Amino acid sequence: MQKVYLDYSATTPVKKEVLDEMIPYFTEKFGNPSSLYEIGADSKEAITKARGQVAGLIGAGEKEIIFTSCGSESDNWALIGTAEAKKDKGNHIITTAIEHHAVLHTCKYLEKHGFEVTYLGVDEDGRINLSELEAAITDKTILISIMFINNEMGAIQPIKEAAAIAKKHGIWFHTDAVQALGNVEIDVKELGVDMMSMSAHKIYGPKGIGAMYLRKGVVLPGFIHGGAQEFKKRAGTESVPNIVGFGKAAELAKENLSEHIARLSELRDYFIKEVTTKIPDVDVNGGMKYRHPGNVNLTFNFIEGESLLILLDMKGICISTGSACSSASLVPSHVLSALGVPVEKIHGSLRFSIGDFTTKEDLDYTVENLIEIVAKLRTISSVSSEKGW
Structure with a gap:
C-alpha cells in the first residue's frame, strides 16, 4: 500500500542533513555547555553557531534569539512575561479569535488573573481588519499578539502593518510564527515585531526545541528560573543536539526558501x-x-x-x-x-x-x-x- x-x-520529518549534524552531540560531543573543559566548550560553540543560523533565517541579531522547548513555551513566555513586565502600565491585551491554543489558553489564564483580552474577528479570507485592531486599542493596552500564519486554514496576516500600529501607540507586538518560519520570507527588522515564537519541528528539525526572537531593548522577566543559561532568561542545561538540529534546519530553510x-x-x-x-x-x-x-x-x-x-x-x-x-x-x-x-x-x-x-x-x-x-x-x-x- x-x-x-x-x-x-x-x-515534519527530520531531514538527513539535520540528523547527521545532531548525532555527534549525543555521543562524542556530549559535554555540558556550562563546563569549562574542551567538550563543554564544543557544545557551547555549537549553540552559538545554531543561534546564528536561526537568527540568519529571520534577519535577527544572534543575541536576540532565546532557545525554548517549543513554540507553545515561547507563546506563553511572550504573553505572561509581558503581563508581568507591564502590569503597572495596563492590563489589556489584543489578539485574534483564530490564534493557536497556546495563545488563546494563555489569554484565558491571564483573564482569570485580572487582565482583559480583546479577540479580533477575521474576514472570509481569515484576515484581521487593521481598522478594527486600531479601534480596539485603549490606554491600558500593553500587548498585541497576532499569529503570522494560521495553522488550520493558512491565512497570512498583515503583520508588518499591525506591528506598525502597535509601535505608533507604544505597545509591544508579538507574533506566533510557528507556521510561517521557513514557509514565507521573514525579516524581523522590516516587520517591526518585538517578539516572535518559532519551532524547529515545522521546518524539518527535531521536536522539543523552539525559540523566541526578543528584540534588543525588549526586557522580559525570565520564564524558567535557575542557572544563567540563555542570557539568564531560561534556566536549565541546554538540549544541545536539538539546538544544533534547529540551527541546521534553519540554515537549509534559508538556502532553499x-x-x-x-x-x-x-x-x-x-x-x-x-x-x-x-x-x-x-x-x-x-x-x-x-x-x-x-x-x-x-x-x-x-x-x-x-x-x-x-x-x-x-x-x-x-x-x-x-x-x-x-x-x-x-x-x-x-x-x-x-x-x-x-x-x-x-x-x-x-x-x-x-x-x-x-x-x-x-x-x-x-x-x-x-x-x-x-x-x-x-x-x-x-x-x-x-x-x-
Missing part, C-alpha cells in the same frame, strides 16, 4: 484544482491570495470529515481534521467558526498540508482515493437521511 504524508503543518515556496504553491494549487473539479460540493476555506504555500483546507459537504480521515488512513494517506494539537477535541474548529463556516460544514472539513517530500504522484493518489471514498460516504449519508437514521 502506498504511503502518503500530507500533514506537514502538524510536524524561494524554491520551497514556489514548489509548494504549485502543488497546492494543482491539488485544489484537481479536487474541486473532480469532486462536487467541495469548498475551499480561507482566501488564496494570502495563504501558506502548502496549506489546503477543504470542506467536503454532506459527510463527516473524521470518517473521511479514517478511510484515507486505511489507504495510507495521513491528513488532519484541523490543528494536530486539537485532534482529541470534538468541539468544532474555532478557526472555521470565526470564518463563519456553519457547524455542519466544519465537521466535513479536512486540512491537507504539503511539504518538501510531497510529489505530484502523492497528490494524484490522494485525489483518486478521495473521489471513491467521498462518493461512498455520501451514498451512505443519503441512505441514512432517507431512512431517518
